[in-house]
Amino acid sequence: MDFPATDTSTTFAKPLSGKLAVITGSTSGIGLGIARALAEAGANIVLNGLGPVDEIERLVAELSRMGVEVSFDPANLMLAESAANLVSSAIDRHGRIDILVNNAGIQHVAPIEEFPIEKWEAIQALNLGAAFHTIRAALPDMKAASFGRIINVASAHALVASPFKSAYVAAKHGVLGLTKTVALEAARDGVTCNAICPGYVWTPLVEAQIEDTARARGLDRTQVIEDVLLAAQPNKRFATVEELGALAVFLAGPFAASINGAAIAVDGGWTAQ
Ligand code: NAD
Numbered sequence: 001m002d003f004p005a006t007d008t009s010t011t012f013a014k015p016l017s018g019k020l021a022v023i024t025g026s027t028s029g030i031g032l033g034i035a036r037a038l039a040e041a042g043a044n045i046v047l048n049g050l051g052p053v054d055e056i057e058r059l060v061a062e063l064s065r066m067g068v069e070v071s072f073d074p075a076n077l078m079l080a081e082s083a084a085n086l087v088s089s090a091i092d093r094h095g096r097i098d099i100l101v102n103n104a105g106i107q108h109v110a111p112i113e114e115f116p117i118e119k120w121e122a123i124q125a126l127n128l129g130a131a132f133h134t135i136r137a138a139l140p141d142m143k144a145a146s147f148g149r150i151i152n153v154a155s156a157h158a159l160v161a162s163p164f165k166s167a168y169v170a171a172k173h174g175v176l177g178l179t180k181t182v183a184l185e186a187a188r189d190g191v192t193c194n195a196i197c198p199g200y201v202w203t204p205l206v207e208a209q210i211e212d213t214a215r216a217r218g219l220d221r222t223q224v225i226e227d228v229l230l231a232a233q234p235n236k237r238f239a240t241v242e243e244l245g246a247l248a249v250f251l252a253g254p255f256a257a258s259i260n261g262a263a264i265a266v267d268g269g270w271t272a273q
Contacts, residue, residue: 013042014041014042015041015042015249015252015253015254016038016041016042016043016098016099016249016252016253017041017042017043018042018044019042019043019044019098019099019252020043020044020046020090020094020096020097020098020099021035021038021043021044021045021046021098021099021100021101021252022046022048022073022086022087022090022097022099022100022101022134022138023035023038023045023046023047023048023101023103024048024049024077024083024086024101024102024103024104024130024134025048025049025077025103025104025105026045026047026048026049026101026103027047027048027049027050027051027055027056027059028049028051028203028204029201029203029204029205029241030103030153030198030201030203030241030244031049031101031103031104031153032059032241033240033241033242033244033245034101034103034151034153034241034244034245034248035047035063036063036245037242037245037246037248037249038099038101038245038248038249038252039063039066039068039070040066040245040249041249041252041253042068043068043098043099043252044068044069044070044094045063045068045069045070045071046070046071046072046073046086046090046094047059047060047063047070047071047072047073048072048073048074048075048077048086048104049104050074050076056072059072060072069094071093073086073089073090077104077125077126077130077133077134078122078125078126078130079125080125080129080130080133081133083129083130083133083134083137084133084134084136084137085137086134086137087100087134087137087138088137091138091141096141096145097138097141097142097148098142098145098147098148098149098252099148099149099150099151099252100134100135100138100142100148100149100150100151101151101152101153101248102130102131102134102135102150102151102152102153102175103153104126104127104130105126105127105153105171105205106122106123106126106127106205107123107165107168107205107208107209108122108123108167108168108212109164109165109209109212109213109216110164110212110216111163111164111216112164112166115166115167119167120166120167123167123168123171124167124170124171124174127168127171127172127175128171128172128174128175128178131152131175131178132178135150135178135182135193138150139182139185139186139191142186142189142190142191143186143189143190143191145190146189146190147190147191148186148189148190148191148192149191149192149251149252149256150179150182150191150192150193150194151193151194151195151196151248151251151252152175152176152178152179152193152194152195152196153195153196153198153244154172154175154176154179154195154196154197154263155168155172155197155198156197156198156199156232156265156267156270156271157169157172157173158172158173158175158176158195158197158263159176159197159263159265159271160270160271162232164213164216164217175195176195176197176263179193179194179195179261179263180261183260183261183262184261187260187261192251192256192257192259192260193260193261194251194256194259194260194261194262194263194264195262195263195264196244196247196248196251196264196266197263197264197265197266197267197271198239198244198266198267199232199233199239199265199266199267199268199270199271200229200230200233200238200239200267201238201239201240201241201244202238202240203241206229206238210224210225210229213228213229232270232273233267233268233269233270234268234269234270234272234273235268235269236268237268239266239267239268243266244266247264247266251264
């Protein structure tokens, strides 16, 4: 029997050259950091997310300067059909989808008795439902090509809970269950599906929840940062979007072919406790 060897001929300078990557929620924060890293590694990029048109045009121009093809799709991923269309229209335009990063997400912090029902539903739809719909739309082409890399940006909250985040923790645990299921279903087709589980990363999403957390717990801003956000993170530092981008490049590349169904914690040791 021949044992498979990893082809290392194209893996260093631009390991993802010629691949097509769709990154949800990539106009900001972690998704943008991952899009920048994938573009740097040579992948053509479909950006998605909300934000001012001129800012998005600036991002498209910035990433294009890396010598890759970059487009923007404004799909609102709260809607199942739009999430599926984000993928199918990328396949229509490029004839392929190699890398799918499910990253778009929102947060709301409140005690469960006061948790607004519409916030619960929005968080399930975007943080969990959209990943189901994009994966469902992408898998047939990935399987036909015998190659696919699905990376779900979950959270440390896919592994452990914190109070006042019922909808987010439930959705992120769901994302990890989805990740493992897809990994098993596609394991023989050259497709991997993994979850990145960051602890706290300094992005607009974290900035926005400081006020809510302060209100819910009766604390000031500094107390929220030091005593709540970084309380569980033993290394006492925020992870960076560049660290997550580099991990996504690795997971999308040839050396990660055997990493499948994994939850990769990037949390400074939080979930080791
Ligand atoms: P962010 O707010 O900076 O970015 C969220 C992105 O999602 C933006 O591009 C936004 O436009 C997009 N988005 C929001 N609603 C959308 C919709 N309806 N349709 C399409 N796109 C939409 O947040 P972030 O901190 O970069 O978070 C990105 C992901 O990482 C989320 O899934 C979040 O849960 C996860 N995460 C973040 C942290 C952290 O500390 N920042 C930690 C763990 C996990």
